[in-house]
Amino acid sequence: MNTKNEELSAFEKAGLEGTDPRCVPVTLTEPAPIGRDIKYPDYTDEEQENWQIMYARQLKLLEGRAAAEYMDGLHKMEFSPDRIPYLGDICAVLEKATNWRAARIPGLLAEEQFFGYLADRVFPSTDYMRPRHELDYTPAPDLFHDIFGHTPLITNPTFANFYQKIGQAALKAQGRQRRQLERIYWFTVEFGLIDDKNGLQIYGNGILSSFEEVQHSLTDKVEKKPFEAAVVAEQEYDVWHMQPLLFVIDSFEQLENDFYKWAQGQGLLEEN
Numbered sequence: 001m002n003t004k005n006e007e008l009s010a011f012e013k014a015g016l017e018g019t020d021p022r023c024v025p026v027t028l029t030e031p032a033p034i035g036r037d038i039k040y041p042d043y044t045d046e047e048q049e050n051w052q053i054m055y056a057r058q059l060k061l062l063e064g065r066a067a068a069e070y071m072d073g074l075h076k077m078e079f080s081p082d083r084i085p086y087l088g089d090i091c092a093v094l095e096k097a098t099n100w101r102a103a104r105i106p107g108l109l110a111e112e113q114f115f116g117y118l119a120d121r122v123f124p125s126t127d128y129m130r131p132r133h134e135l136d137y138t139p140a141p142d143l144f145h146d147i148f149g150h151t152p153l154i155t156n157p158t159f160a161n162f163y164q165k166i167g168q169a170a171l172k173a174q175g176r177q178r179r180q181l182e183r184i185y186w187f188t189v190e191f192g193l194i195d196d197k198n199g200l201q202i203y204g205n206g207i208l209s210s211f212e213e214v215q216h217s218l219t220d221k222v223e224k225k226p227f228e229a230a231v232v233a234e235q236e237y238d239v240w241h242m243q244p245l246l247f248v249i250d251s252f253e254q255l256e257n258d259f260y261k262w263a264q265g266q267g268l269l270e271e272n
């Protein structure tokens with residue numbers, strides 16, 4: 001791992017600054033279980049209740065605000081409002097929809113391993129639930145962020161291809177390019193907006209799975225700029241506050257094509 005501070009990711013810096021130990025990335029020493037090899041955790045009643053509360057509340061908030069592609073994926077997932085979903089089932093839905101799979105990981109993953117999974121069309125997901133006092137906000141990934149937030153959109157073929165390309169490009173990235181890719185990831189996968197025939201809507205999971213960001217992101221308090229990979233690659237961000245600036249794509253095809261062109265120009269992706 002590179003230890004020069006300016007080359008560390010925002011999460012790596014936060015870890016060094018001692019912000020929250022859950023934000024310090026872990027490195028796996030053996031491959032994570034995938035699909036039916038994943039065991040359904042022994043959740044407590046309170047954890048199941050946390051899911052029920054968050055699922056009902058977020059679903060209501062997403063109406064008219066979430067991108068159609070995400071809502072289609074959510075429909076395909078058939079999550080129960082009463083019971084925390086099983087990653088093995090999610091893996092089966094992804095496999096059928098886009099030939100992606102899901103692996104169970106214990107926490108925030110070290111970058112190289114994380115992007116390695118994406119490059120192999122595997123979504124590394126946590127399966128633990130945040131505690132009751134963190135329902136509105138938790139600094140680290142948990143199953144609500146990963147499962148409710150991330151997995152539905154991976155059923156969309158164009159987004160799924162883009163997501164794999166991010167992983168492939170990241171594995172080749174050096175120095176400054178690593179930070180550029182991380183910014184692109186942040187402003188798309190986590191905080192992306194789309195403006196298509198349905199109007200301005202959310203597809204980024206950092207927004208979709210957050211109680212406050214969903215209500216904040218589409219308002220005038222947030223500056224919106226058209227998505228351009230080369231511009232986004234230079235845009236700094238802060239993981240600890242509500243986002244003051246977001247980037248808007250026209251379509252997932254635009255996102256995939258523009259990213260592909262940029263990454264090719266950087267020597268990070270081969271020709272199709």
Ligand SMILES: [Fe+2]
Nearest residue numbers: 145150190205
């Ligand atoms: Fe995420």
